[in-house]
Amino acid sequence: MTTEPTTAPVPNFDDGPSDRTLAIICSKGTLDMAYPGLILANAALGEGAQVHMFFTFWGFDMITKKRMADLKFTxxxxxxxxxxxxxxxxxxxxxxxxxxxxxxxxxxxxxTVPEMLEQIVASGGHLWACQMSADMMHLTKDDLYDAVEEIINASAFIEMTAGAQLLFI
Amino acid sequence: MPTASINGRQVQVDAEGFLTQYDEWDEDLATVLAAQIGIELGEEHWKAIHFLRADFKEQGETATLRRITTVGGIPTKELFELFPKKPAKKMAYIAGLPKPRGCV
Known part of the structure; x- marks a missing residue:
């Protein structure tokens, strides 16, 4: 018995306006702990979500020009x-x-970490630096990776990511 | 995998509608697949699709966005413009390949 083949399904790529936003707070400066945030940010962008990354405390090393290519694992x-x-x-x-x-x-x-950041920015991700960390470490925007949009305080980040899903790493 | 028809042609697809047989794909089919997800294929789109096809043949795996950028030479930003929102999956679908397995 033969049956007429059915029309092939068309994958649902969720093309409507996406309101899914991921806020990722990176607080660690070791090589092993830099990757989870970077990989997830990259994956979320590839799924059409918006991504805002906030680098704070030791996570500042991930975006500090002098250190970002030299993170360590112990x-x-x-x-x-x-x-x-x-x-x-x-x-x-x-x-x-x-x-x-x-x-x-x-x-x-x-x-590498700098290459991951480059790809995240190319995919439309946003990078923000923590004001308090910059003050503590006496760093200015010139010391930071060029694609970091601005140094902002914690409340500005929280306000900006209202309604987002949040990851603290 | 079920046989289904796309534009009057019988092909093997998975549950989501991705082609499962490399050799059942051709450019006419790609044009139909692309139109089904709202994409009209231009020269730049074809460059990415042809890279994916050739790379899959060599590697046995669908290239990730990063690979299309570093090996295929098409900037990531452009891929997001050509295939909005979910470029890796959309490209795989149009190219008649499985979704990429790699994370980056």
Whole structure:
């Protein structure tokens, strides 16, 4: 028995005006903790959501020109490496662990932190820097990655992302 | 995977409507697929679609936006303009390929 083939479904790409906004607060400055926010921001943009990233405290290292390409990973205090904690404190271990992690990240074709930021901005994402962190670290907009739109305070960010889904990392 | 008809042609598609057989795709079909999601294919669109097709043939995987930018040479910003909102998925659909698997 043969049946007439049905008309193929057309995927629903949700083309209506999207009100989905993701606010991502990046508060960590280690190599391993920089990536979750960057990957999720990139994924959300690819799904048509708006993304605002707010860099605060140690997260400032992710957007500080002098440091953004040089974030580190340490085994110290991180039991998920399943290595004896004493090892992590030996001279050179942080440099070695960092270099290993960079290689692992590169091996799966995931770009560096500055390249991730570049892609996020190219995809329409917005980057904001925390006023208090800038004041504490005596940094001005000139010290920050060029695509950072402005240094704003916490309430400005909260106001700007009213109704957004929020991630604190 | 079910057989379904697109513009009078019988093809294999998945539950969402993505083509599942690489060789069932051709440019005429792509034009129809694109029109179904509101895109009229111009020269720049074709450049991206042809890159995706060729890259899939070599790699066995659908290229991510980043790969289309770094290897295919089409800026990410342009991809968002050509295929608004969900460029990676829309391109895969028009190119008759599965959605990209990679995160970046």
């Amino acid at each position: 085994m110290l205090g991180n039991t998920a490496t399943h290595m004896p904690q004493g090892l992590g404190g030996l001279p050179g271990m942080t440099a070695m662990a960092t270099s290993m992690m960079r290689k692992q990240i590169a091996s799966i074709d995931v770009p």
